[in-house]
Each structure stands twice: as C-alpha cells, then as structure tokens.
Amino acid sequence: MAEVAATLAVQDGMRRTRRLTGIHAWLLLLPALVLLATFTHYPIGATFVRSLFGGGRTGLGPFVGLNNYAAMLDDPVFWQVLRNNFVFAAATVPLSIALALLMAVLVDGKLRGRGFVRLAFFTPTVLPMIAVANIWLFFYTPGYGLLDQVRGALGLASHNWLGDPSTVMACLIVMVVWKEAGFFMIFYLAALQNMPPELKEAANVEGAGRWYFFRRVTFPLLMPTTLFISINAVINSFKLVDQLVIMTKGGPNNASSLLLYYIYEVAFSFWDTAYASTLTVTLIVLLAAVALTKFVYLDRRIHYQ
Amino acid sequence: MNYLGKLAFSGLMAASVLGWAGKASAVDLTMYYPVAVGGPLTDVVDDLVQRFHKEHPDIKVQAVYAGSYADTITKVMTAMKGGQPPQLSVLFSTDLFTLIDEDAIVPLDDLAGPEGKAWLASYYPAFMENGQTGGKTWSIPFQRSTIVLYWNKEAFKEAGLDPEKPPASWDEMVEMSKKLVKKDASGNITRWGVEIPSTGYGYWMLQALAIQNGQRLMNDAGNTVFFNDKKTVEALQYWTDLSRVHGVAPKGSVEWGTLRSDFLEGRTAMMWHTTGNLTAVKNAAKFGFGVAMLPAKVQRGSPTGGGNFYIFKNAKPEERKAALTFIRWVTEPARAAEWSIKSGYVAVKPAAYDTEAMTAYAKGFPQALVARDQLKHAVPELSVHENGRIYKLMNDTVQAALTGAQTPQAALDAAQRQADRLLARYR
Numbered sequence: 001m002a003e004v005a006a007t008l009a010v011q012d013g014m015r016r017t018r019r020l021t022g023i024h025a026w027l028l029l030l031p032a033l034v035l036l037a038t039f040t041h042y043p044i045g046a047t048f049v050r051s052l053f054g055g056g057r058t059g060l061g062p063f064v065g066l067n068n069y070a071a072m073l074d075d076p077v078f079w080q081v082l083r084n085n086f087v088f089a090a091a092t093v094p095l096s097i098a099l100a101l102l103m104a105v106l107v108d109g110k111l112r113g114r115g116f117v118r119l120a121f122f123t124p125t126v127l128p129m130i131a132v133a134n135i136w137l138f139f140y141t142p143g144y145g146l147l148d149q150v151r152g153a154l155g156l157a158s159h160n161w162l163g164d165p166s167t168v169m170a171c172l173i174v175m176v177v178w179k180e181a182g183f184f185m186i187f188y189l190a191a192l193q194n195m196p197p198e199l200k201e202a203a204n205v206e207g208a209g210r211w212y213f214f215r216r217v218t219f220p221l222l223m224p225t226t227l228f229i230s231i232n233a234v235i236n237s238f239k240l241v242d243q244l245v246i247m248t249k250g251g252p253n254n255a256s257s258l259l260l261y262y263i264y265e266v267a268f269s270f271w272d273t274a275y276a277s278t279l280t281v282t283l284i285v286l287l288a289a290v291a292l293t294k295f296v297y298l299d300r301r302i303h304y305q
Numbered sequence: 306m307n308y309l310g311k312l313a314f315s316g317l318m319a320a321s322v323l324g325w326a327g328k329a330s331a332v333d334l335t336m337y338y339p340v341a342v343g344g345p346l347t348d349v350v351d352d353l354v355q356r357f358h359k360e361h362p363d364i365k366v367q368a369v370y371a372g373s374y375a376d377t378i379t380k381v382m383t384a385m386k387g388g389q390p391p392q393l394s395v396l397f398s399t400d401l402f403t404l405i406d407e408d409a410i411v412p413l414d415d416l417a418g419p420e421g422k423a424w425l426a427s428y429y430p431a432f433m434e435n436g437q438t439g440g441k442t443w444s445i446p447f448q449r450s451t452i453v454l455y456w457n458k459e460a461f462k463e464a465g466l467d468p469e470k471p472p473a474s475w476d477e478m479v480e481m482s483k484k485l486v487k488k489d490a491s492g493n494i495t496r497w498g499v500e501i502p503s504t505g506y507g508y509w510m511l512q513a514l515a516i517q518n519g520q521r522l523m524n525d526a527g528n529t530v531f532f533n534d535k536k537t538v539e540a541l542q543y544w545t546d547l548s549r550v551h552g553v554a555p556k557g558s559v560e561w562g563t564l565r566s567d568f569l570e571g572r573t574a575m576m577w578h579t580t581g582n583l584t585a586v587k588n589a590a591k592f593g594f595g596v597a598m599l600p601a602k603v604q605r606g607s608p609t610g611g612g613n614f615y616i617f618k619n620a621k622p623e624e625r626k627a628a629l630t631f632i633r634w635v636t637e638p639a640r641a642a643e644w645s646i647k648s649g650y651v652a653v654k655p656a657a658y659d660t661e662a663m664t665a666y667a668k669g670f671p672q673a674l675v676a677r678d679q680l681k682h683a684v685p686e687l688s689v690h691e692n693g694r695i696y697k698l699m700n701d702t703v704q705a706a707l708t709g710a711q712t713p714q715a716a717l718d719a720a721q722r723q724a725d726r727l728l729a730r731y732r
Contacts, residue, residue, distance in 0.1 A: 163557030250703035
C-alpha cells in the first residue's frame with residue numbers, strides 16, 4: 001500500500017514538474033510571441049481582411065469578397081510588375097550566387113593582401129542602397145556618366161541607359177548583383193573555412209584534380225549554404241526596391257517597376273488601401289511559397305554534415 | 306554613459322521639459338515643406354523662420370524639410386492617418402482635390418477675417434486659380450512657377466544663330482535645334498538641340514505643349530480630362546518627333562533631376578525647366594544664358610506649377626490663426642521678392658515686383674522677370690480628383706510614346722479610357 005502511494009506521489013510530482021516546465025517555457029517565449037503577434041501576425045491578418053473590403057481611399061467600404069483580386073488580375077500594370085519581378089529574380093539570384101562563390105573561393109586560398117581583397121569584395125554590402133543607387137545613377141547618366149565616358153573614349157555613341165525600356169532592367173540587375181554578391185560571399189567563405197582539411201588531403205592522396213575535387217566534394221558540401229543564400233536572394237529580389245526610388249521611379253512606363261514598389265505607389269501615392277492590401281497579400285503568398293519550398297521539400301534533399 | 310554624463314543628461318531633459326512648460330502660452334506649429342529644385346533652399350526657409358520668430362515671439366514654427374513634393378504629401382497623409390497632422394504645410398497646389406476628398410484642410414476665406422478679401426486679391430489671380438474651387442479659397446501661393454526655356458547663348462553663337470533670339474514657335478525650335486546639334490569626329494552627338502524632361506513631371510510638360518496647341522487638359526470641377534483630344538495628340542506627337550523624327554533630342558526618357566546639369570555641362574543647347582531652378586542655374590553657369598517664354602504653336606502658354614500653403618483641419622482655432630499669421634508674413638511683398646531672388650520662383654504678388662530689392666535685381670538680371678511675364682499666358686496646372694493616379698497615368702503615357710512603345714494616339718487613347726474609369730465616380 002505504502003509503495004503504491006509513494007509511486008503515485010512520485011508520478012504526481014513528475015507531472016507537476018512537467019507542467020511547470022511547460023509554463024516556464026511559454027513564459028520565456030512570451031515576449032517574442034507578443035512582438036511577433038503584434039508586428040507580424042496581426043498586420044498580416046488585418047491586411048488580408050482589408051483586401052476583402054471596398055472603399056479604396058475613402059475609408060473602409062462594404063464587403064466585396066474577392067472583387068479586389070479580380071480587379072488585380074485585370075490590371076495590366078500588376079502583370080507587368082510581376083513579370084519584371086520574375087525577370088529580376090531569375091537574373092539576380094543565379095548571377096549573384098555564382099559571383100559570390102567565385103569570390104569566396106578566390107579569397108579562401110593563399111593570396112597576398114588577402115584581407116584587403118576580402119574587404120574590397122565586402123564593401124558594396126556595407127554601403128546603404130540609397131548611396132549605391134546615387135553612385136550608379138551617375139555611372140548610367142547619358143553623355144557624361146562613367147559608362148558613356150568609357151564608350152565615348154572607344155568612339156561609341158552615348159546611350160540613355162535608364163531612359164530606354166530595353167536596357168533599364170539590365171542596368172538595375174548589374175547594380176544589384178554588384179551590391180549583393182559581397183554579402184553572400186561571407187557565407188560561402190565561412191562554409192569553406194569550416195571544411196575539414198582531411199578531405200583535401202585525402203583527395204590529394206587519391207590523385208583527384210582541383211576541378212574534380214571542387215565539383216564532387218566542395219560544391220556538394222556547400223549545398224546547405226547555397227540553399228540558404230538562394231532563399232535569401234529570392235526574398236531580397238522581392239524586397240529590395242530602394243534603388244527604384246532614386247534611379248527610375250519604376251519608369252520608363254513601368255519598365256523597371258517591381259511588385260513592392262508598385263504596392264508603395266498604390267498605398268502612398270494613390271491612397272488606395274484596399275488595392276494595396278490585395279497586392280500585399282499576393283506578395284506574402286508568393287514569399288511564403290518560396291519559404292515553404294525550402295522547409296518542406298529542399299531541406300530533405302540536401303546533405304548536411 | 307558614465308554617472309556624470311547621466312546626471313547632465315537628465316538635468317538637460319528636466320530643463321527642456323520645464324522650458325517647454327514655461328513657454329506653454331506660445332503656439333507651436335509644425336510645417337512640412339518640399340524642395341523640388343537645385344540650390345540650398347532649406348537654409349533660406351530656416352532663415353525666414355528665424356526672422357519670423359523674432360517678430361512674433363508668441364508663435365513657434367518648426368519647419369520640416371520633407372523631400373520632394375510627392376514625399377511631402379506622403380508624409381503629411383501618413384501623419385494625418387496616424388492622428389498627428391502638421392498644422393500647416395507647403396504642398397503641390399494641385400493636391401487640392403485630394404486634400405478635400407480626405408477632408409483634411411480648411412477654407413481660408415472666413416479665417417482671414419473682414420479684410421481677408423482684399424488680402425486674397427493681392428496675389429496673382431493665375432496662382433490663386435489652383436487653390437480655389439466651389440467658391441472658396443483653400444490655399445495660398447508660395448513657391449510658384451511656370452515652365453521657361455533656358456538657352457545657351459554661346460551654343461547659339463557657335464551654331465551661327467542670333468544669341469539674343471530664342472525660338473518663338475514650335476517650327477522655329479525644331480529648325481534652330483537642328484543647327485544646334487553638334488557631333489564629334491566619329492559622328493556621335495555631343496550636344497543636343499533641346500531637352501524636355503519626361504520623368505516625374507512629364508504630365509506638366511505635356512500640358513504646356515497642349516496649351517500652346519490651344520487645348521486645356523481638364524475641366525474646372527476636376528472630374529473630366531481631355532487626354533485624347535486631337536490637339537493633345539498633336540502636342541505629344543510634336544514632343545515625340547523631336548527625338549524620333551528630327552533627331553534633335555535624346556531618345557527615351559529625359560531625367561528631370563539631371564537635366565539641369567546636362568544644360569550646365571553644355572550637353573544640350575536648350576532646356577525646358579521650371580523657373581524655380583533659375584537661381585541655381587545662374588550660380589553655376591559658366592556661359593551666358595537666356596531665359597524665354599515657351600514657344601507657341603497657336604498661342605504662348607505654360608501651366609503654372611509649384612506649391613501652396615494649406616492649413617489643416619485638425620489644427621485648433623488659435624493654431625489656425627497663428628498659421629495664417631505666418632503665411633501672411635512670409636508672403637508679404639518684401640519676403641516674396643526675397644524668396645523669388647534666392648530661388649527663381651515667381652514672386653506671388655504683383656507688389657513684390659515694385660520693391661526696391663526686386664527692381665534692382667531685375668535691372669541686372671532681366672531673366673528674373675520672364676516667368677512672371679509669362680503669367681498672362683498661364684493656365685492652372687493639371688489638377689483633378691485621384692491626382693496621384695492621373696499623374697502616374699500621364700507620366701507613363703508620355704514615356705510610352707517617347708520610348709516608342711506606343712504611338713502618341715494609342716497611348717493617349719488608353720490613358721483617356723483609364724482616366725474616365727477613375728474619374729467616373731466624381732461626376
């Protein structure tokens with residue numbers, strides 16, 4: 001009898017401890033939870049609700065269901081900025097990753113003045129986007145900008161780089177790749193430095209060439225980093241629009257406008273809160289899809305050390 | 306921060322709180338204002354505010370530079386939706402309908418008191434037009450402009466043209482521009498004939514061309530636009546032809562912000578720009594330059610432009626009165642003349658041109674009077690409901706035509722359709 005009672009008491013104690021631990025854990029999570037709920041989850045919910053009502057700039061109108069979404073699908077500017085954004089992502093993501101990897105491999109090896117080169121590669125990342133945009137605005141200025149001065153010296157005609165719909169996107173892509181690659185290089189560099197030297201030694205003993213070693217050992221082992229970087233790069237390509245404010249205002253004729261910049265215009269130039277919410281929900285869904293792909297699908301297919 | 310530092314800091318805080326409490330009888334005003342042209346104009350505004358404080362110690366104005374016109378209205382609207390609008394602001398004169406639709410501002414006729422009528426009549430009527438609708442006056446002109454033609458006299462001489470004779474008609478401008486285009490040995494163009502900016506304010510430039518062709522772009526109620534009327538299409542066609550047919554202007558869009566330096570660098574012999582840039586051009590030009598009214602097709606003409614003072618509804622009665630006191634003070638003839646001299650903007654009152662400072666300045670620099678003289682041909686700037694959308698629509702349309710993506714007719718037809726859809730609910 002006494003034994004049973006003792007066992008029960010122990011079980012009871014354990015249960016209470018477990019419950020207390022649970023409460024303790026929730027209490028520790030509470031501050032972060034409150035902040036996230038207030039500044040992330042509630043606004044997302046409120047934006048979604050707003051997108052279901054009419055009214056635009058005159059305040060909250062009647063419930064209109066999915067009418068705002070139908071209007072969005074009818075809006076040629078929406079399709080154009082979405083197309084622009086995909087072109088922008090499809091170009092900046094692989095280019096900046098490739099450049100970052102190249103730079104990382106370069107400064108990982110033994111090199112005279114390695115610290116200086118690393119610093120040089122990293123500098124664009126430290127500069128604020130607004131400053132970068134102003135510098136590049138000068139590069140692209142027709143006639144006396146840096147690019148046209150070089151072309152002029154070679155006897156080529158000057159070109160209106162940012163004023164021509166066929167070149168403006170490429171100009172912005174080059175600038176963003178230049179700006180982003182240094183940041184991604186840091187991640188690759190860290191991963192490369194963590195790679196066990198035994199692998200290299202073993203490969204040397206086996207007589208593997210440098211390119212073969214890179215292709216079959218280094219690159220696969222960098223995959224977790226590559227994945228992390230590519231997700232970030234994709235998200236950045238939807239998130240970074242500072243340069244548009246300075247350089248093109250989305251022009252000419254929306255040729256360089258991106259989804260987030262269009263949202264800004266609709267919300268803060270046209271004051272159409274209903275439509276801006278609709279576009280915002282679309283952007284959130286797009287980005288959530290990217291993040292989900294990473295967590296659910298890609299993570300399982302990658303070898304972590 | 307060390308202990309002493311903390312002590313000093315909290316002492317400072319306490320002192321500022323006490324100081325603020327002590328001055329509670331003074332009226333505090335916050336004013337947002339934009340700068341859209343070159344030159345150190347924020348210093349000029351700060352100086353004006355300082356002098357106002359000396360003369361009116363019971364009113365405290367905090368002047369906040371808020372960026373471009375678009376940035377400034379964004380900040381004002383955001384502050385308003387957050388429940389803390391400024392008491393007064395300088396905003397586009399054309400933001401009128403937007404601000405009325407938002408129920409943000411108060412009419413000034415009653416606020417100005419019994420002698421208000423005479424005071425309101427002391428401004429140029431052309432500038433007052435953009436601030437009046439429904440029989441009421443909602444804003445007071447401050448930094449107002451018209452578009453003028455700047456020309457490089459040395460380039461004219463070099464091209465064998467009379468350096469004192471700017472083009473007076475559309476055809477003349479094309480003919481002269483053809484002579485002014487300069488190429489280097491390998492056939493690349495080093496100087497254009499004329500540049501008209503098409504980013505940011507493309508709608509404004511198109512409006513100027515339309516007026517010269519005898520066409521207004523909107524009605525007085527601000528709910529109908531005339532974008533695809535034959536004469537508007539002709540205006541955009543002429544603009545497009547400058548680069549695409551005559552080859553005297555660069556293809557694609559021309560940036561508003563860098564056009565001034567294009568002109569100063571001699572990259573273009575003529576430019577169309579706001580008179581608000583006059584002083585900045587004068588201070589930086591290394592060559593003789595002239596300022597002229599825009600050329601005519603069937604008539605001379607330019608839209609007015611620039612910013613007006615507005616007083617916001619949230620301001621308490623004594624704040625509204627104080628705001629009006631400031632507005633009256635800063636637009637008095639002497640101050641209006643000073644502001645015009647330091648910026649290039651048109652002084653908003655005829656009386657300002659009779660002041661000693663202005664007559665002396667204009668004697669040595671007659672270019673300062675051109676924009677004012679053009680006022681008799683001026684038409685109110687495009688101002689309708691949904692102004693932000695309509696401006697964007699017009700700017701896109703202009704750029705679509707200039708870059709060759711669409712013909713002027715097709716681009717303007719599409720713009721008219723969209724504008725009609727947007728404005729339908731205001732009719």
